[in-house]
Amino acid sequence: xxxxxxxxxxxxxxxxxxxxxxxxxxxxxxxxxxxxxxxxxxxxxxxxxxxxxxxxxxxxxxxxxxxxxxxxxxxxxxxxxxxxxxxxxxxxxxxxxxxxxxxxxxxxxxxxxxxxxxxxxxxxxxxxxxxxxxxxxxxxxxxxxxxxxxxxxxxxxxxxxxxxxxxxxxxxxxxxxxxxxxxxxxxxxxxxxxxxxxxxxxxxxxxxxxxxxxxxxxxxxxxxxxxxxxxxxxxxxxxxxxxxxxxxxxxxxxxxxxxxxxxxxxxxxxxxxxxxxxxxxxxxxxxxxxxxxxxxxxxxxxxxxxxxxxxxxxxxxxxxxxxxxxxxxxxxxxxxxxxxxxxxxxxxxxxxxxxxxxxxxxxxxxxxxxxxxxxxxxxxxxxxxxxxxxxxxxxxxxxxxxxxxxxxxxxxxxxxxxxxxxxxxxxxxxxxxxxxxxxxxxxxxxxxxxxxxxxxxxxxxxxxxxxxxxxxxxxxxxxxxxxxxxxxxxxxxxxxx
Amino acid sequence: xxxxxxxxxxxxxxxxxxxxxxxxxxxxxxxxxxxxxxxxxxxxxxxxxxxxxxxxxxxxxxxxxxxxxxxxxxxxxxxxxxxxxxxxxxxxxxxxxxxxxxx
Numbered sequence: 001x002x003x004x005x006x007x008x009x010x011x012x013x014x015x016x017x018x019x020x021x022x023x024x025x026x027x028x029x030x031x032x033x034x035x036x037x038x039x040x041x042x043x044x045x046x047x048x049x050x051x052x053x054x055x056x057x058x059x060x061x062x063x064x065x066x067x068x069x070x071x072x073x074x075x076x077x078x079x080x081x082x083x084x085x086x087x088x089x090x091x092x093x094x095x096x097x098x099x100x101x102x103x104x105x106x107x108x109x110x111x112x113x114x115x116x117x118x119x120x121x122x123x124x125x126x127x128x129x130x131x132x133x134x135x136x137x138x139x140x141x142x143x144x145x146x147x148x149x150x151x152x153x154x155x156x157x158x159x160x161x162x163x164x165x166x167x168x169x170x171x172x173x174x175x176x177x178x179x180x181x182x183x184x185x186x187x188x189x190x191x192x193x194x195x196x197x198x199x200x201x202x203x204x205x206x207x208x209x210x211x212x213x214x215x216x217x218x219x220x221x222x223x224x225x226x227x228x229x230x231x232x233x234x235x236x237x238x239x240x241x242x243x244x245x246x247x248x249x250x251x252x253x254x255x256x257x258x259x260x261x262x263x264x265x266x267x268x269x270x271x272x273x274x275x276x277x278x279x280x281x282x283x284x285x286x287x288x289x290x291x292x293x294x295x296x297x298x299x300x301x302x303x304x305x306x307x308x309x310x311x312x313x314x315x316x317x318x319x320x321x322x323x324x325x326x327x328x329x330x331x332x333x334x335x336x337x338x339x340x341x342x343x344x345x346x347x348x349x350x351x352x353x354x355x356x357x358x359x360x361x362x363x364x365x366x367x368x369x370x371x372x373x374x375x376x377x378x379x380x381x382x383x384x385x386x387x388x389x390x391x392x393x394x395x396x397x398x399x400x401x402x403x404x405x406x407x408x409x410x411x412x413x414x415x416x417x418x419x420x421x422x423x424x425x426x427x428x429x430x431x432x433x434x435x436x437x438x439x440x441x442x443x444x445x446x447x448x449x450x451x452x453x454x455x456x457x458x459x460x461x462x463x464x465x466x467x468x469x470x471x472x473x474x475x476x477x478x479x480x481x482x483x484x485x486x487x488x489x490x491x492x493x494x495x496x497x
Numbered sequence: 498x499x500x501x502x503x504x505x506x507x508x509x510x511x512x513x514x515x516x517x518x519x520x521x522x523x524x525x526x527x528x529x530x531x532x533x534x535x536x537x538x539x540x541x542x543x544x545x546x547x548x549x550x551x552x553x554x555x556x557x558x559x560x561x562x563x564x565x566x567x568x569x570x571x572x573x574x575x576x577x578x579x580x581x582x583x584x585x586x587x588x589x590x591x592x593x594x595x596x597x598x599x600x
Contacts, residue, residue, distance in 0.1 A: 233598040
């Protein structure tokens with residue numbers, strides 16, 4: 001099992017470049033600290049960070065070969081490269097959204113933390129070994145805790161970060177204990193060997209216990225009910241660009257690895273969540289979490305008056321829809337989950353971009369701050385309208401096709417014969433509930449008159465550009481989903497699923 | 498009886514004590530201690546499975562425990578920093594002081 005460090009350097013070139021970028025950002029910021037011009041330092045830090053992300057995408061396509069390190073410690077194939085490119089572009093987007101940051105003088109540290117979090121997410125995506133998976137998850141999570149509490153002057157931000165940390169630490173410990181039970185039951189920590197061990201020994205009580213704990217630990221990361229309590233607080237109190245990063249980039253990586261782990265490591269212990277034919281395994285666990293998330297997320301969102309909290313509960317509901325397809329299993333499930341996670345992340349990033357712009361113009365993100373937005377800035381209102389309709393699942397936007405595909409896979413998946421109809425029916429019913437709160441937001445934006453005085457907003461060209469880019473992507477991916485689906489499917493074929 | 502069994506019972510007990518502490522304690526530092534206890538329970542169970550299991554891969558369980566000790570250290574650093582930040586705002590490390598966010 002010899003390991004060649006040159007091979008590792010070539011396979012992980014994008015991650016290495018990002019780490020170097022983080023260090024460069026820190027040292028350039030240190031050099032510029034003398035001039036004491038916050039706007040200039042922010043410009044430099046964000047430009048360097050975005051340049052690092054974009055060149056990492058180029059390196060991924062041009063330089064990184066396909067291959068894997070021994071023991072599944074690092075795998076690079078067409079599928080992981082595509083997902084990584086998505087995470088990197090979302091990171092670049094959230095960095096651009098933070099160009100106007102006023103909440104901290106430590107811009108260099110902020111950008112470096114975002115980039116290190118992105119490194120953790122990339123490592124999550126390419127791990128095929130639960131040890132590396134755990135380390136990468138912790139790297140990403142620790143960065144996200146710090147980002148949540150980055151505005152040290154805000155008591156609420158600190159409070160949200162501490163809650164996020166305490167829940168996250170517990171979820172991490174539950175995940176670790178679950179992994180130790182899986183290791184005890186199968187004697188392996190590689191995805192492939194775990195699957196072999198599970199197939200040989202069958203579903204023992206120890207393994208089942210471990211499976212449930214692993215799913216709970218990962219369910220926390222994707223903010224599925226009943227492990228979602230951190231999400232509304234973190235989304236509301238974190239600096240808005242950081243909340244966008246938590247909502248977009250980290251969700252893509254976590255959903256992808258949850259689907260991949262369930263499928264490739266625990267495949268033989270799937271069980272069944274078909275109505276009337278329940279069998280123990282991970283599928284019923286995920287189905288339960290999916291049902292709770294759809295109901296709880298959508299009902300709690302009805303009562304929200306803060307738009308960021310509303311987006312958080314809508315994220316819980318969307319985690320539920322996504323878990324439906326993971327519970328259905330199979331390669332089609334993975335393809336649907338990846339498509340949905342990516343399009344959802346683009347939509348949320350854009351929505352947080354709009355929230356950030358409204359916040360800097362009116363000083364808050366309550367529903368009232370959005371009243372009469374269409375008269376103040378019609379273009380921003382149209383963008384927000386498109387994002388919200390996509391989240392609600394109105395054709396021809398990306399959210400509609402993604403949700404349709406998820407439910408189609410659930411009905412047609414490896415479970416077969418409409419066994420998951422109960423989950424899909426629940427999903428459709430709760431989607432109807434969700435129209436209410438999405439339309440309340442749209443009514444505020446398009447119908448009501450402004451009630452909040454508006455301040456002159458600082459220069460916001462870059463933020464608007466990110467919002468526009470997301471809007472265009474949401475519309476185009478809804479009309480032409482094949483742009484993502486065709487390469488995604490051929491990548492899945494190439495990996496051999 | 499499997500020789501690993503007493504260790505696993507101890508690990509499970511530590512895990513449950515840690516979880517009860519993390520959930521029930523009102524003091525942020527003691528909640529952190531509870532989380533550390535849960536992580537250490539997982540380490541103990543890794544080492545027990547490694548020592549008494551069929552272990553085809555010689556050092557896996559031990560390595561896992563070593564890495565997770567390092568992770569626990571990093572986590573404590575971030576956690577204590579956040580607790581200090583909370584203390585600066587509220588002059589208290591009680592989690593009851595931290596409930597302005599609701600809904």
